[in-house]
Amino acid sequence: MGREMTDRTIKDNLIDLLTIYEKMGFDSLPEAVFKVPKSDKEALLKAIREDIGDCTRCKLHTGRKNIVFGEGDPGTRLMFIGEGPGADEDETGRPFVGRAGKVLESLINKMGFRREDVYIANIVKCRPPGNREPEGDEIAACRGFLERQIQVVAPDAIMTLGNVSTKTLLSTDKTIGQMRGNFCDYNGIKLMPTYHPSYFLRNPSKKIFTWNDAVKVLNYLGIEVINTK
Numbered sequence: 001m002g003r004e005m006t007d008r009t010i011k012d013n014l015i016d017l018l019t020i021y022e023k024m025g026f027d028s029l030p031e032a033v034f035k036v037p038k039s040d041k042e043a044l045l046k047a048i049r050e051d052i053g054d055c056t057r058c059k060l061h062t063g064r065k066n067i068v069f070g071e072g073d074p075g076t077r078l079m080f081i082g083e084g085p086g087a088d089e090d091e092t093g094r095p096f097v098g099r100a101g102k103v104l105e106s107l108i109n110k111m112g113f114r115r116e117d118v119y120i121a122n123i124v125k126c127r128p129p130g131n132r133e134p135e136g137d138e139i140a141a142c143r144g145f146l147e148r149q150i151q152v153v154a155p156d157a158i159m160t161l162g163n164v165s166t167k168t169l170l171s172t173d174k175t176i177g178q179m180r181g182n183f184c185d186y187n188g189i190k191l192m193p194t195y196h197p198s199y200f201l202r203n204p205s206k207k208i209f210t211w212n213d214a215v216k217v218l219n220y221l222g223i224e225v226i227n228t229k
């Protein structure tokens, strides 16, 4: 399963990259342009953040305190993508720092990573009021930024967290209950849908499902599973 990019293409990102190289003083194409070094990924992500600016492209801007861009290692092999910021994220400008964030962090740690070893972002970058799900027009306005972030980070695997991120990136109407646990394709990247961490605040016994999904991702990445349950 894949989807067409809404507004930006790989070519657009390549133009961004070449512009950055030009500013750095290169007058020809660097040999390793298709193996983008981490420092250049950082510059590309910065360019995306600058494009977002003080964004008013959708109605979510009216209630936000901070745009939550996303954070982590631009050179990572693994991205986690949620739905949108909550109150704590809106306050701090950082993704997954509230109660659900603690659950996500414990999963990341159990997988053998530190939080800063992966990249974490959301479908929309501003908090929907009352923590409701983002609406179609809001997703349509914002998703292009995330898609560019994914192109730049170019991870080997993505874990989508919950219905909204899974349905958005895979252009499917299937529920997370139907999708989780099975690898899908997102523009050539292995994508594993799994439950949103907030689900486990109400249903802690269901964490095992997401752990099983995470083990499949670790196996795909060729990383030894240290924790067995």
Ligand code: SF4
Residues within 6 Å of the ligand: 052, 055, 056, 057, 058, 059, 060, 061, 067, 124, 125, 126, 138, 141, 142
């Ligand atoms: S949610 Fe995205 S598109 Fe909407 S205002 Fe925030 S940054 Fe802009």
